[in-house]
Amino acid sequence: MSxxxxxxxxxxxxxxxxxxxxxxxxxxLGAITIFGSLKVGIGWGAEGPKSGFFPFWIGLLIVAxxxxxxxxxxLDSSRKLFAEWGQISQVLKIVWPMAIYxxxxxxxxxxxxxxxxxxxxxxxxxxxxxxxxxxxxxxxQVVIYVTFxxxxxxxxxxxxxxDLLGL
Amino acid sequence: xxxxxxxxxxxxxxLSWQNLLYMVIGIVLxxxxxxxxxxxxxxxVAILLPLTFSMSPTSAIILLSCxxxxxxxxxxxxxxxxxxxxxxxxxxxxxxxxxxxxxxKAGEALTAAFTSSFVGALFAVIVITLAAPLVASxxxxxxxxxxxxxxxxxxxxxxxxxKEPPTKTIAAxxxxxxxxxxxxxxxxxxxxxxxxxxxxxxxFDFLIAVIGLFGIxxxxxxxxxxxxxxxxAAGINRKxxxxxxxxxxxxxxxxxxxxxIGCWMGITPAGATPASFMSYGIAKRASKNGDKFGTxxxxxxxxPETAAHAAGTSAxxxxxxxxxxxxPTAAVLLGGLLIWGLQPGPLLFVEQKEFVWGLxxxxxxxxxxxxxxxxTMVPFFAAILRIPFAIVAPVILVICAIGAYTVHNxxxxxxxxxxxxxxxxxxxxxxxxxxxxxxxIVLGDKAEEAFRQSxxxxxxxxxxxxxxxxxxxxxxxxxxxxxxxxxxxxxxxxLTPALRK
Numbered sequence: 001m002s003x004x005x006x007x008x009x010x011x012x013x014x015x016x017x018x019x020x021x022x023x024x025x026x027x028x029l030g031a032i033t034i035f036g037s038l039k040v041g042i043g044w045g046a047e048g049p050k051s052g053f054f055p056f057w058i059g060l061l062i063v064a065x066x067x068x069x070x071x072x073x074x075l076d077s078s079r080k081l082f083a084e085w086g087q088i089s090q091v092l093k094i095v096w097p098m099a100i101y102x103x104x105x106x107x108x109x110x111x112x113x114x115x116x117x118x119x120x121x122x123x124x125x126x127x128x129x130x131x132x133x134x135x136x137x138x139x140x141q142v143v144i145y146v147t148f149x150x151x152x153x154x155x156x157x158x159x160x161x162x163d164l165l166g167l
Numbered sequence: 168x169x170x171x172x173x174x175x176x177x178x179x180x181x182l183s184w185q186n187l188l189y190m191v192i193g194i195v196l197x198x199x200x201x202x203x204x205x206x207x208x209x210x211x212v213a214i215l216l217p218l219t220f221s222m223s224p225t226s227a228i229i230l231l232s233c234x235x236x237x238x239x240x241x242x243x244x245x246x247x248x249x250x251x252x253x254x255x256x257x258x259x260x261x262x263x264x265x266x267x268x269x270x271x272k273a274g275e276a277l278t279a280a281f282t283s284s285f286v287g288a289l290f291a292v293i294v295i296t297l298a299a300p301l302v303a304s305x306x307x308x309x310x311x312x313x314x315x316x317x318x319x320x321x322x323x324x325x326x327x328x329x330k331e332p333p334t335k336t337i338a339a340x341x342x343x344x345x346x347x348x349x350x351x352x353x354x355x356x357x358x359x360x361x362x363x364x365x366x367x368x369x370x371f372d373f374l375i376a377v378i379g380l381f382g383i384x385x386x387x388x389x390x391x392x393x394x395x396x397x398x399x400a401a402g403i404n405r406k407x408x409x410x411x412x413x414x415x416x417x418x419x420x421x422x423x424x425x426x427x428i429g430c431w432m433g434i435t436p437a438g439a440t441p442a443s444f445m446s447y448g449i450a451k452r453a454s455k456n457g458d459k460f461g462t463x464x465x466x467x468x469x470x471p472e473t474a475a476h477a478a479g480t481s482a483x484x485x486x487x488x489x490x491x492x493x494x495p496t497a498a499v500l501l502g503g504l505l506i507w508g509l510q511p512g513p514l515l516f517v518e519q520k521e522f523v524w525g526l527x528x529x530x531x532x533x534x535x536x537x538x539x540x541x542x543t544m545v546p547f548f549a550a551i552l553r554i555p556f557a558i559v560a561p562v563i564l565v566i567c568a569i570g571a572y573t574v575h576n577x578x579x580x581x582x583x584x585x586x587x588x589x590x591x592x593x594x595x596x597x598x599x600x601x602x603x604x605x606x607x608i609v610l611g612d613k614a615e616e617a618f619r620q621s622x623x624x625x626x627x628x629x630x631x632x633x634x635x636x637x638x639x640x641x642x643x644x645x646x647x648x649x650x651x652x653x654x655x656x657x658x659x660x661x662l663t664p665a666l667r668k
Contacts, residue, residue, distance in 0.1 A: 015597075022597045026338050033345040036360035040352075048623035051352040051359045054615040058344045065338040072334075082596065087391045094390050095589060098383070098564060102585050106578045110569060118561040126557025136558060144569065152218050154573050 010084045018082040019073035023066045030062025093125060109159030111141045170300050177524030180225060181532060189230040190529065194537045195544070197237015202245055202548050206563055208238035208479075209495040209605070210381040213374045214570030216503050224507040225522055229529045231503060232483075235496050236288065236533050239439075239479045240541045243280035243472055244548050248273060256439035256475040259447040263460060263467025270463050274407035277545055282415060283422065283469045285538045287476035290426040291433065292530045295484045299516070299527070303488040306513040311620035312631050316641035318614040319632075320648060321491045324435045325603040327651030330444075332598070339594065340603040346371040347611020354619055366579050373608040374574045375583050377499055380601050382567040383588025386560055388595060408542060411465075418469050421450050425470045429477025433493050434485055435648075439478040446474030480530065487523060488513060491610065495602045498609045 037052030037059060044050065083091075097117060104113040119137035122128045145167075148154045158167065180186075200211035212231050219227035242257030247264035260280060267276035309317070326336045349360040350370025361367040415422075425446040432442035450470035451460045460467045482493030483500070490512035492498040504511045515523050541548070571584040591601060625631035633639040647654065 018593070019597050022593050022599075023338075026342060029342060029345065033348070033360065036362065040357060040359045044627060047355050049619045049627075051355050051357045054618060055345060055348040055360065058341050058348065062338060062341045062345060065334045065341065068334045069332075069338060072332075083391055087393070090393060091387050091391050091592070094387055094560065094564070095585075098585050098588075101564075101568070102582050105568070105572075105581055110572065114565040114568070117565060121561035122557055126555060128557070136562070140562060140565065144565075148569070148573070152221065154217065155576070156569060156572065157578055 010081060012081040012084040012088065015080040015082045016073045016076045016078065019076070020070055023070035023073060027063055027066035027070065030059045030066060033059030033062060097121065105157055107159060109162055110156045111145065112159055112161050114144070115141050170296060173300075173520060173524045174296055174528060176521070177526075177528030178532075180521055180525040181229065181528045186226055186229050186529070187532075187536075189226055190233045190533050190536045191540065193230045193233025194237040194240075194533065194540045197234035197239075197537075198241040198244070198541060198544075198548050199237075199551060200234065201238035201241020202552050203559060203563065206566075207381050207385065208235050209499050210378045210567070210570075211238060212496055212499045212503075213377040214382070214566060216374060216499065216506070217570070217573035219503070220506065224504075224509060225525045227503065227507060228500065228522070228526050229533070231500060232526065232529060233533045233537070235479070235500070236530075236537045237540075238496075239288070239476055240281060240284055240537055241548065242475075243277065243284065244541070244545060245552060247276045247280060247468075248549055249552060256443045256479065257471070258440070259443040259471035260468060260475075262447065262471075263462070263464050266461065266463035267465070267468065272463065274404065275411045275465065276463075276468055278408045278411040278542070279415065279465050279468045280472045281538055281541050282412065283425075283472040284476040285534055286422055287426055287429050287473035287478075288480045288534045289531070291430050291477045291480035291484075292527065292534070294430050294481055295487070295530070296527055299484050299488045299523075302484070303513040303516040306489055307517070309513070311617045311624065312634065312638045313641065315614060315617035315621055316632060316638045316645065317489055317491055318610060318617060320641050320645040321435075321485070321493075321610075322603065322607070322614075323645040323649040325600065325606075327648040328432075328435070328441060329600050329603075330441065331600045333652060335597075335599045336603055339599045339601065340607045343604040343607025344611045344614070346376070347373075347608045348615070353612045354616055369575070371583070371608060372574055372580065373502060373605060374499065375571050375580045376587050376608055377495065377605055378567050378571045379584040379587025380591035380594075380605065381495070382563070382570075383585060384591025384595055384601075386563060387588065387592040389556065390560065414465070415469070418466055421454070421466055421470050422473050424449065424453070425473035426477045429474035429479075430481045432474070433478030433481035435493075439475040439482070439494065442478035443471035443475040447471045480534075483530075486511060487515060487526070490613070492606065495605045498606050502609060 033055050037056035040052040041050035042052040042056040044053075097120060101113050101117045104116075108116075115137045118140065119133050122133040122136065144156070148156055196215070197208070197211065200206040201208065212234055215231065215234065219230060222230070239256075242252060243260055243264070245251045246257040246260040247268050250261050250265040252258040252261055264276045264280060267273065306313075306317075322340060325340060326333050329336050345360075347370070349367055350358070351368070352359055358368065428446045428449070429439070429442045432445065433439065447467060447470050450466055451457045454460070454464075454466050456464055456466065479494065479496070482497040484493070486492040486497040486501050490501070490510075492501045501511050509515065509519055509522065567584065568581050571580045572578065574580060594601060594604075621631045622628075625634070631638075632642050
């Protein structure tokens with residue numbers, strides 16, 4: 001954290017642009033809420049206020065507050081950066097592997113995916129040697145297996161490898 | 168005093184070897200959670216909640232609440248030794264705690280922090296013991312309108328008391344309500360806002376949201392900052408502890424004031440973070456050595472730590488007696504009560520006496536156990552923080568994923584966790600508060616139910632919320648809290664310089 005994001009030398013997305021984007025997405029979610037509420041009815045039925053009654057007003061509040069936030073971010077003249085590109089690529093170094101991991105869990109099971117995630121991470125970002133990497137990557141799976149499946153009797157998703165091992 | 172007798176009964180429930188063991192495990196886990204980046208009280212408890220499904224509710228709540236106490240203690244370690252607040256409420260502790268460590272007084276700072284935490288928590292537990300049964304018996308007479316007014320007050324407090332811009336608090340909070348509304352309407356049983364998706368039939372589970380927003384989001388933030396942990400050595404031994412204890416009683420006024428601030432902020436759900444800042448700011452203005460604050464004054468450690476713990480603990484008072492949690496972690500514990508088949512709220516004090524008083528008794532014992540554990544194990548906890556992030560991060564990600572999966576044994580929840588994680592990162596960076604969002608997801612259905620039942624009684628007239636003195640008072644307090652930023656501009660101008668520090 002030696003450099004501050006206010007430094008004009010650095011490049012990256014502007015804070016107000018991201019702020020506008022976030023406000024716009026929330027506004028959209030509010031609009032979806034209103035739309036969904038209208039579909040189930042926002043009026044007064046035999047059972048009192050209908051299912052859409054409460055979320056409809058919630059949706060309106062979301063839209064109003066986000067519109068305000070959007071305009072305020074738009075009018076903000078600050079050139080502050082949201083983050084430097086380097087920082088964002090750091091964040092993406094977690095987001096992408098996580099996205100692949102999340103997609104892999106139903107196919108490979110949680111143990112194999114988790115081991116791959118940890119091993120990949122430690123080799124790629126940490127540049128650790130194989131013994132430590134494999135030790136932690138595989139050792140943790142054993143700890144998880146014993147804790148969850150044997151001690152607390154909670155079954156975690158398994159894949160082809162576990163079938164092969166007959167676990 | 169009837170409650171004293173009940174409390175003794177509670178101690179009898181709690182004092183078994185098994186429960187004491189759960190306490191120690193809970194505290195140790197909690198401190199580790201508080202020390203590690205990406206794991207905090209709220210999502211730590213959320214991840215471990217599924218493991219407690221097979222336990223008795225009393226043992227389960229002891230384990231989980233001790234994790235909460237442990238996490239509260241843990242934040243101080245990283246603040247003082249590493250200048251990294253492990254939890255948001257320990258930011259104010261870094262102001263004087265870290266300079267003290269740099270001056271070679273790490274042991275004194277840690278002892279002062281832990282002891283103050285203990286004092287703050289103890290004060291709050293005494294408040295809970297005395298006030299909770301009264302509040303609960305009072306709340307037993309509440310109808311739907313009164314119930315809604317309490318929710319209204321709670322949520323308005325977030326808008327008025329939060330340091331974030333009010334429109335952002337409202338946007339985040341209402342988003343939480345909208346997420347809570349997805350799925351089956353609890354009043355009519357009708358499906359809504361699912362748009363034909365089978366995954367959304369059950370709605371959004373707040374545990375997944377908590378794990379994503381607080382766990383994954385925090386990891387992403389840490390990754391962005393590219394932290395390298397450079398800490399001070401933790402020199403703590405019996406001599407230092409005793410010496411510091413001798414010194415502490417001198418600051419009893421600061422302690423007492425911080426306790427009161429903490430309890431007030433904890434019960435009205437403003438939470439531990441603003442409590443610690445406010446307490447620090449006021450101590451700075453009130454102290455003779457106020458100008459030395461920031462250079463390593465022990466009073467600057469006592470004030471925020473006492474208030475943060477008093478707030479964190481007293482957040483359980485409205486959770487137990489009204490069913491309205493005062494903090495995200497209290498909200499997760501409330502979710503736990505629901506899962507174990509207990510109905511939080513005033514009836515708990517009538518129907519589940521043993522459970523409630525067992526929990527309150529465990530708060531006394533848990534904090535004593537906590538104090539002993541942290542004082543003796545500081546070097547071990549500091550060593551954990553020295554583990555490189557490239558190892559800690561993937562392990563925490565895996566633990567979060569497993570925690571999210573075990574909530575419903577559903578792999579789609581792990582996907583949702585990641586979505587919430589990225590959302591949490593963006594919202595946090597854009598200064599949206601996450602606590603009201605989470606509380607709204609937890610309480611959304613209950614607030615809506617109370618609101619609709621009230622309207623049903625009044626045939627649609629909003630006048631029902633001003634129909635009696637009690638409900639009108641609570642609603643008016645809510646409106647005052649909502650517009651507090653306007654009302655307090657003058658008062659705020661006096662406070663902000665100290666808070667901005």
